[in-house]
Amino acid sequence: MTGRETGPLVSVIVPTFNRPAALRAAAESVNAQTYDSIQLIVVDDSTTPAETALTGLDLDAIAEIHFIRSGNPQGAAAARNRGIAAADGTYVAFLDDDDRWDLEKIEKQVEAFEAAAPDVGVVYTGQRYVDEAGRTTTIRTPTTHGWVTKQLLAGAPLAPFSTVMVRASAIEEAGTIDERFPIWEDREWYLRLSMVCQFVAVPEPLVIRKMGDHGQLSSDFARIRDVSYPLFLDTHAPLAASYGMERAFAASMARMLAVAALDTGHYKDARHASLRAIRAGPTNGTSWVYLALSLGGRFTYRLAQVLKRRLSTPQASNNTSP
Incomplete structure (x- = not known):
């Protein structure tokens, strides 16, 4: 030690x-x-x-x-x-x-x-x-x-x-x-x-x-959409209102739902969630990106993931000691 x-x-x-x-x-x-x-x-x-x-x-x-x-x-x-x-x-x-x-x-x-x-x-x-x-x-x-x-x-x-x-x-x-x-x-x-x-x-x-070890829970999109998402909104909407952030909070939660939908291949749900985020906060560019990815479907989203991963891979990625 x-x-x-x-x-x-x-x-x-x-x-x-x-x-x-x-x-x-x-x-x-x-x-x-x-x-x-x-x-x-x-x-x-x-x-x-x-x-x-x-x-x-x-x-x-x-x-x-x-x-x-x-x-x-x-x-x-x-x-x-x-x-x-x-x-x-x-x-x-x-x-x-x-x-x-x-x-x-x-x-x-x-x-x-x-x-x-x-x-x-x-x-x-x-x-x-x-x-x-x-x-x-x-x-x-x-x-x-x-x-x-x-x-x-x-x-x-x-x-x-x-x-x-x-x-x-x-x-x-x-x-x-x-x-x-x-x-x-x-x-x-x-x-x-x-x-x-x-x-x-x-x-x-x-x-x-x-990589790949943490998808067990996030893959259950139905529990996110039907339980965690509405419960999170209901629980903390009063807090968001106290800060005057109702729309910003609603938009952020819709973006989280959109990401969960994209990650699990629920592209129709991702489109609905992205549009919900855009309605709550139309100036946030990330919401528009999620909408575009949802419209592109599986190929577009997987390609975007690969590109993002390559751009974020550190120079020391040949280190084999975890």
């Missing part, structure tokens, strides 16, 4: 469901951190107890390891909330079992917290995507920071759970993850957190994600 011998306890929550190999790699990623004061909480919805998957691994660098078994799995949001309830740390971090962390991820986030103002409650990092050979294909650098409520209402991007560390006191104030949301529950939670604390972005891509 190269980090400090002592420091504020960080509770790391790893939900898992029937992926023992992925869980082993995730636990090893936590164990390899340069920060020592870590409590690992595995929230296990698996058919076979996940604890057996870690048998024989050298995880001695982790200060505490706890397993929470559920006899009634209720999804990722509920699993993370069970982990939050069991967490003892000053800070709470999340790691999806199919993601990995850079060795210094926790250390750099704790340092960012300690260097920040007391009202900072969320520190999140950049991320990089790798292909099956471990080559970096895309790097995403975070830019949204500070008091970010208005930015989020207008559609500013953030990042997935694996990039995020949250001060425990901010969770107490904002509340836990809303389990009514089958998808987009992360963004909904960030919006509530943004009302009680500031956000800090660590630009380095300290989270490693594999």
